[in-house]
Amino acid sequence: MAYFLLKTEPSDYNLDLLEKSKTAFWDGVANNLAIKHLKTIQKGDLCFIYHTGNEKAIVGLAKAISLPKEDEAKGWGVDVSFEKRYSKPITLSEIKADKNFEGFDLVRNSRLSVMPVPPPYLEVLLNKYL
C-alpha cells in the first residue's frame, strides 16, 4: 500500500467538498508526469490532499477506491473516498524548513500535481507531523 499526494486549488475543489460527498472522481490530471504518477496508484492506496493557493498545506487524507482511469470529458483521474481531515494541517513552509524533506517532489517541483510519497518522506510525515 503506497501513499501519494494530490494537489488541488481549493477554490476549484477542496477537502470540504470531498467530505460532504464522501467520494469523488479526482479528475483533471493533464500533465504528463502527473499522469504517469497517477497511473501507478492502486486501489486502496492513500492520498494526502494538498491545498495550493493561499493555504499551501496538506489538509487531509483520501483513499483511492478505483484504478486510475481516463474520462472522455474530465481527463485522467481516480475515484477517491474521504478518509480524514487533519486538525493541524502540515504547511509547505514547515516541509520546506525540514531537511528531512530535501528532494521531495513537493519541494523540488512546485508545479507537479500528482506525486508519490516515498517511504523516507512518508515516515517523517507520519511520525513527526501526524
Place this chain on the structure above:
DNA sequence: GCCAACGTTGGC
C-alpha cells in the same frame, strides 16, 4: 500582481 519554472505549440 509578479515571475520562475515549467509545459505546449507551431514555424522553419
Place this chain on the structure above:
DNA sequence: GCCAACGTTGGC
C-alpha cells in the same frame, strides 16, 4: 527535430 514564443501553475 529545434527552438522561440506563448501559456500555465503555483509560490512569493
